[in-house]
Amino acid sequence: MNRTLLLADLLLVIAVSACGAPNTSGTEGLPDSHVADASTSLSVQNCTPLTATSVLASGNDGNGPQNTMDDQLGTRWSNLGKGSWIDYDLGSLKSMQGVAIAWHEGNLRANTFTVSVSPDGMSYTPVYSGTSTGTTTAAETYTFSALTSRRLRITFQGNTLNEWASIAEARVCAGPATASGVVWKADFETKDRSQWDRAQMVSADRLAVVTSPVRQGSYALKATVKQGDDPINSSGNRNELVKMTNEPSGSEYYYRWSTMFAADFPSAKTWQLFTQWHHSGSSGSPPVEFYVYGEEVRLNIGGSPGVIVWKTPLVRGKWHDFIFHVKWSASASVGFVELYYDGQLVLPKRYIATQFSGQVNYLKVGLYRSDTVAPTGVVYHDNWMMARGLQDVL
Numbered sequence: 447m448n449r450t451l452l453l454a455d456l457l458l459v460i461a462v463s464a465c466g467a468p469n470t471s472g473t474e475g476l477p478d479s480h481v482a483d484a485s486t487s488l489s490v491q492n493c494t495p496l497t498a499t500s501v502l503a504s505g506n507d508g509n510g511p512q513n514t515m516d517d518q519l520g521t522r523w524s525n526l527g528k529g530s531w532i533d534y535d536l537g538s539l540k541s542m543q544g545v546a547i548a549w550h551e552g553n554l555r556a557n558t559f560t561v562s563v564s565p566d567g568m569s570y571t572p573v574y575s576g577t578s579t580g581t582t583t584a585a586e587t588y589t590f591s592a593l594t595s596r597r598l599r600i601t602f603q604g605n606t607l608n609e610w611a612s613i614a615e616a617r618v619c620a621g622p623a624t625a626s627g628v629v630w631k632a633d634f635e636t637k638d639r640s641q642w643d644r645a646q647m648v649s650a651d652r653l654a655v656v657t658s659p660v661r662q663g664s665y666a667l668k669a670t671v672k673q674g675d676d677p678i679n680s681s682g683n684r685n686e687l688v689k690m691t692n693e694p695s696g697s698e699y700y701y702r703w704s705t706m707f708a709a710d711f712p713s714a715k716t717w718q719l720f721t722q723w724h725h726s727g728s729s730g731s732p733p734v735e736f737y738v739y740g741e742e743v744r745l746n747i748g749g750s751p752g753v754i755v756w757k758t759p760l761v762r763g764k765w766h767d768f769i770f771h772v773k774w775s776a777s778a779s780v781g782f783v784e785l786y787y788d789g790q791l792v793l794p795k796r797y798i799a800t801q802f803s804g805q806v807n808y809l810k811v812g813l814y815r816s817d818t819v820a821p822t823g824v825v826y827h828d829n830w831m832m833a834r835g836l837q838d839v840l
């Protein structure tokens with residue numbers, strides 16, 4: 447009797463193990479007849495697969511994450527535990543709109559999971575959550591709204607049989623080709639201000655094209671403001687270049703530029719704008735303002751009072767790279783802003799009104815500040831570009 451029970455126990459253990467029961471060590475089960483033949487290769491439907499340049503996972507049981515990129519359904523990545531993740535790097539920003547996943551033993555258990563994406567490996571945005579059908583070992587395609595990003599992470603939240611995260615193959619699915627094209631460039635390599643529509647300056651030395659420092663090429667802009675500089679008989683002191691961008695309502699653009707604040711840039715508890723999109727009307731604060739206040743760099747959207755959507759400590763004496771993505775609209779549910787600063791996504795897409803109703807905007811770059819600031823202010827600008835696609839400004 448004892449012997450029979452022992453044998454039954456042993457058989458149970460083998461059976462459970464073969465189906466991939468949870469255990470606290472070792473690998474997930476054994477290869478068995480449920481699994482696709484090792485020679486079965488991946489095919490995906492409703493997905494144009496992108497090739498990842500590398501893959502990482504939160505851990506593995508000896509079945510490493512590379513096994514999800516070998517085209518073979520008989521090899522897999524496995525890791526025990528809810529919260530296990532696998533993360534594909536596409537090597538650069540790409541348009542994507544889904545992920546195809548062939549789950550190990552996907553015909554025996556339904557897997558609950560989430561998908562998130564990241565442009566930089568630091569900030570992740572969830573884009574999908576759901577459960578596999580549990581009816582097939584073939585790849586299933588899960589779609590989300592098209593977006594541009596670099597990394598895609600699948601996070602396992604459990605399945606109907608156990609807590610093994612096991613994926614035979616996975617591919618990020620390409621999104622539709624995104625708009626591209628450079629609309630305008632102002633890198634000062636013409637050695638003058640001719641890439642801009644006009645200048646508001648008290649004298650030519652206030653908006654000088656210089657050979658040092660430069661961020662790109664051989665020339666950059668040095669903008670200087672001294673107390674009392676008021677070339678347009680308006681509020682504040684300024685010397686600014688103007689580009690009549692006149693972005694239509696509903697349009698979407700990427701802007702790239704680099705700015706350096708001089709080592710002696712004034713510290714003042716008031717506004718010192720270095721880039722602004724001014725509304726076509728003449729009065730009131732502009733809808734988009736990049737400015738220094740005290741020892742902070744800030745981005746304010748919506749005029750006065752508006753909303754400070756981003757700020758960072760002011761760092762003088764080095765170039766800072768901006769990539770600013772905007773959908774222009776007077777509607778807070780349509781317009782948005784997104785900002786990369788020094789190569790990092792610092793402001794994920796935030797919906798907000800970026801125009802005033804019935805008005806368009808134009809770009810002003812240089813230095814415009816409160817007339818209460820006494821010390822001379824110097825700021826450098828270079829490498830301006832306005833384009834339709836993120837790939838254009840990278």
Ligand SMILES: [Ca+2]
Nearest residue numbers: 513518521614
């Ligand atoms: Ca595989």
Ligand SMILES: [Ca+2]
Nearest residue numbers: 633662663665
């Ligand atoms: Ca340049």
